Amino acid sequence: MKSVVIVGANFAGLSAASQLASTIDVKVIDSQANFEWTPNIHEILSGVKQETSVFLERPKIVARLGHQFIQKPVLQIDPEEQRITLADNSRLAFDACLLAPGLSRNNHGVSGAEEYAENFRTAQDVTRIRSKVEALCRSGKAFSVTVVGGGFTGIEALGELLRRYRKNSRMSIRVIERDSRLLAGQPAVIAEDITRLCQPFNVDIRCGVGLKQVTRSSIVLDTGEKLESDLTIWTAGTKIPEFVRNSGLQLDAGEMVEVQENLQTRAFSNVFAAGDVAGFSPALSKQAYHALDMGSIAGRNINRYLKNQPMRSFVPADKPIALAFGDLNTYLIQQQTVFASPLLATAKEAVYQLYMTQLSRSLPLQDIGGGLLNRAFGSMRNLLIPEVSRLKILDVLRRSKVLQWGGLDDIEAFSRAMLITATR
Numbered sequence: 001m002k003s004v005v006i007v008g009a010n011f012a013g014l015s016a017a018s019q020l021a022s023t024i025d026v027k028v029i030d031s032q033a034n035f036e037w038t039p040n041i042h043e044i045l046s047g048v049k050q051e052t053s054v055f056l057e058r059p060k061i062v063a064r065l066g067h068q069f070i071q072k073p074v075l076q077i078d079p080e081e082q083r084i085t086l087a088d089n090s091r092l093a094f095d096a097c098l099l100a101p102g103l104s105r106n107n108h109g110v111s112g113a114e115e116y117a118e119n120f121r122t123a124q125d126v127t128r129i130r131s132k133v134e135a136l137c138r139s140g141k142a143f144s145v146t147v148v149g150g151g152f153t154g155i156e157a158l159g160e161l162l163r164r165y166r167k168n169s170r171m172s173i174r175v176i177e178r179d180s181r182l183l184a185g186q187p188a189v190i191a192e193d194i195t196r197l198c199q200p201f202n203v204d205i206r207c208g209v210g211l212k213q214v215t216r217s218s219i220v221l222d223t224g225e226k227l228e229s230d231l232t233i234w235t236a237g238t239k240i241p242e243f244v245r246n247s248g249l250q251l252d253a254g255e256m257v258e259v260q261e262n263l264q265t266r267a268f269s270n271v272f273a274a275g276d277v278a279g280f281s282p283a284l285s286k287q288a289y290h291a292l293d294m295g296s297i298a299g300r301n302i303n304r305y306l307k308n309q310p311m312r313s314f315v316p317a318d319k320p321i322a323l324a325f326g327d328l329n330t331y332l333i334q335q336q337t338v339f340a341s342p343l344l345a346t347a348k349e350a351v352y353q354l355y356m357t358q359l360s361r362s363l364p365l366q367d368i369g370g371g372l373l374n375r376a377f378g379s380m381r382n383l384l385i386p387e388v389s390r391l392k393i394l395d396v397l398r399r400s401k402v403l404q405w406g407g408l409d410d411i412e413a414f415s416r417a418m419l420i421t422a423t424r
């Protein structure tokens, strides 16, 4: 029997596992027990979601798929010897391997960042940050929170802080971004709109400045300026995990694992990579939907590779990106066209509900029922009802607009993406 090892069991890894034939011995490895719906973890910060509402149990999902789940960190992958080493030093041999471990935090060499700046990558991280903010609120003193990084994650974190705490006059928030503006790489109108929405609140946005040091209660900028920071949240970048870097696999110019069109790595035909860790050409934004689609193609191609059949190419879908800014606005971005409306939050929520339900299908029946009801009810109560019940509907409509029009090509691509999602 051929053996396949999948490293990482989130979007890309689980999607691949669902495609692998039952005639193959498949081992799915992840250091954590639960699948996490990462695109919504920022909502834990405001209490719109609980840690458990973004979870599904991996051992149950993987068992339903007919494969074996191993909950251990992977320490090493040796493509030439065709084996991986786990944290307990046990080894697993493979005929083919899929790397889907996502990315890890990048401190960019800033002193004290690892010790004092809070990670914002998992539901557990965000739950911990929320407890710290709540403790600062209870202290009764004025306090400041710094978000380092004004990219997608930083902005979504800022939005949730404002959703929950914008009326707390003792709290001040600062955003530090090295680039000359927020959300570099996205249409500038979004950064402008966010800056405008922040104006009534105690938010200090500083772009074009780097960070030199983080301490327990302060940050030091490149300029030498020292600023108080009772809580520093790190959303300033990612990199491939160390065990991948040390594996001898070829990296691309962006320092991701270079893959061919069929998602086979360049250096070793028996190793595939999918999701955030994969360096596809042209470079893709690090999005969950790309990870899901890549995982699915990688899984099918591994079946074909093991049977010496021709493999298929991964063709990235041109889908819109949704960026939530708490209850103040949500942006739907299709290339250069940007729609903005607080009501789009429900579209992002619908995607979450849809995929969680699809993934739940791999769970035993009793888990599907309870999980679905809790998720749907929690979301209704926390996201949809506040918008409607406070008679804010006119205000919401006033804030709904096309922020930027990029042309008919964007609308065509958007309609195509919606059609594909709806008919899946």
Ligand SMILES: Cc1cc2nc3c(=O)[nH]c(=O)nc-3n(C[C@H](O)[C@H](O)[C@H](O)COP(=O)(O)OP(=O)(O)OC[C@H]3O[C@@H](n4cnc5c(N)ncnc54)[C@H](O)[C@@H]3O)c2cc1C
Pocket (backbone or CB within 6 Å): 007, 008, 009, 010, 011, 012, 013, 029, 030, 031, 032, 038, 039, 040, 041, 042, 072, 073, 074, 075, 100, 101, 102, 103, 120, 121, 122, 153, 156, 241, 243, 274, 275, 276, 277, 286, 287, 288, 289, 291, 322, 323
């Ligand atoms: C705060 C935040 C908000 C986001 N918002 C959005 C959004 O709105 N829309 C969107 O499309 N995308 C969003 N993303 C990006 C999206 O989450 C990623 O693109 C997606 O998770 C990538 O999937 P993946 O399977 O490649 O990796 P991941 O989801 O990161 O999964 C990697 C898995 O590998 C495991 N792993 C890692 N190293 C090891 C090891 N050594 N041993 C064993 N297991 C290991 C991890 O535990 C994890 O389960 C967001 C990400 C974050 C952090």
